Amino acid sequence: xxxxxxxxxxxxxxxxxxxxxxxxxxxxxxxxxxxxxxxxxxxxxxxxxxxxxxxxxxxxxxxxxxxxxxxxxxxxxxxxxxxxxxxxxxxxxxxxxxxxxxxxxxxxxxxxxxxxxxxxxxxxxxxxxxxxxxxxxxxxxxxxxxxxxxxxxxxxxxxxxxxxxxxxx
Amino acid sequence: xxxxxxxxxxxxxxxxxxxxxxxxxxxxxxxxxxxxxxxxxxxxxxxxxxxxxxxxxxxxxxxxxxxxxxxxxxxxxxxxxxxxxxxxxxxxxxxxxxxxxxxxxxxxxxxxxxxxxxxxxxxxxxxxxxxxxxxxxxxxxxxxxxxxxxxxxxxxxxxxxxxxxxxxxxxxxxxxxxxxxxxxxx
Numbered sequence: 001x002x003x004x005x006x007x008x009x010x011x012x013x014x015x016x017x018x019x020x021x022x023x024x025x026x027x028x029x030x031x032x033x034x035x036x037x038x039x040x041x042x043x044x045x046x047x048x049x050x051x052x053x054x055x056x057x058x059x060x061x062x063x064x065x066x067x068x069x070x071x072x073x074x075x076x077x078x079x080x081x082x083x084x085x086x087x088x089x090x091x092x093x094x095x096x097x098x099x100x101x102x103x104x105x106x107x108x109x110x111x112x113x114x115x116x117x118x119x120x121x122x123x124x125x126x127x128x129x130x131x132x133x134x135x136x137x138x139x140x141x142x143x144x145x146x147x148x149x150x151x152x153x154x155x156x157x158x159x160x161x162x163x164x165x166x167x168x169x
Numbered sequence: 170x171x172x173x174x175x176x177x178x179x180x181x182x183x184x185x186x187x188x189x190x191x192x193x194x195x196x197x198x199x200x201x202x203x204x205x206x207x208x209x210x211x212x213x214x215x216x217x218x219x220x221x222x223x224x225x226x227x228x229x230x231x232x233x234x235x236x237x238x239x240x241x242x243x244x245x246x247x248x249x250x251x252x253x254x255x256x257x258x259x260x261x262x263x264x265x266x267x268x269x270x271x272x273x274x275x276x277x278x279x280x281x282x283x284x285x286x287x288x289x290x291x292x293x294x295x296x297x298x299x300x301x302x303x304x305x306x307x308x309x310x311x312x313x314x315x316x317x318x319x320x321x322x323x324x325x326x327x328x329x330x331x332x333x334x335x336x337x338x339x340x341x342x343x344x345x346x347x348x349x350x351x352x353x354x355x
Contacts, residue, residue, distance in 0.1 A: 008201050009200060011200055015200075015224065015225020029189070030244070031246065069183070078193055081197075116289075116291045122264045124265070124298025124300075126258050126261030126263070134223075135272075139230065144247055146248060149248065149250075151256060151259065152255040163266075
């Protein structure tokens with residue numbers, strides 16, 4: 001079981017693992033692995049805390065339903081699974097500024113957090129607009145050969161590659 | 170009291186969700202894609218870990234899912250789409266992908282890995298972005314999101330052919346692309 005404590009695995013082993021996991025989620029839960037709707041639910045639930053039940057009447061929240069469901073638990077599970085993997089290999093560590101970012105923009109945690117927040121706004125907004133993210137469209141949708149997912153996944157990378165070139169070019 | 174079959178089924182569904190998430194998060198962390206440097210490295214085309222994982226998952230998943238579909242064991246869960254949704258939304262997502270350096274799945278993994286820019290900045294941003302979308306949704310759904318609507322179409326459906334006429338060539342192309350990527354040393 002020494003491989004459980006390795007810091008990283010071959011991307012091919014990880015990819016095969018995720019592929020097999022998708023078989024099981026279709027078989028057992030009849031659902032594809034996906035993550036981004038959970039953030040929209042969480043956003044609506046937070047708003048409901050402050051503004052009350054009327055938030056549930058918003059057309060989008062009426063559509064996706066503001067309750068903890070299978071996918072919500074999956075996202076919580078991702079946090080836990082990653083934590084376990086990182087602890088097993090000793091890769092866990094608190095970090096504010098990623099090295100690649102620091103090499104170009106410096107060590108300021110405040111700057112990095114502010115930029116991450118802005119990036120998050122685009123990501124959260126775009127994921128809802130496209131109705132999926134790198135997992136729902138990029139993996140689960142493309143493996144089903146969904147047209148919506150192939151278009152989305154290609155656009156995720158086109159937008160990402162162009163933006164990264166501007167940021168670090 | 171309270172232990173109706175419906176409730177028990179709901180609970181086991183939630184537990185399965187958690188279990189799938191734990192394995193998914195474990196794999197993402199071991200794959201290195203809970204790290205900003207690996208994701209942005211992919212978008213800068215200097216580190217191809219992300220695309221290797223995605224393409225391997227897609228080819229593995231596709232062969233299994235379509236085999237099980239042929240056997241009548243599973244049904245596809247295809248998302249409806251439109252040009253207005255998937256192109257524009259995809260490009261906006263891409264901008265966020267590069268600026269944040271995580272996506273909705275890997276940011277959950279990044280939190281588990283201890284990355285505070287993900288937990289404090291990124292998650293707050295995603296919640297705000299999703300909230301803005303919910304506020305604009307009634308207007309968007311009557312306009313831009315409907316432009317070029319094609320529904321829950323798959324590639325075999327688009328070409329009006331048997332599933333395997335698409336599955337086999339796509340699998341071969343992905344394997345060839347991965348082989349090429351590896352042979353160039355990237």
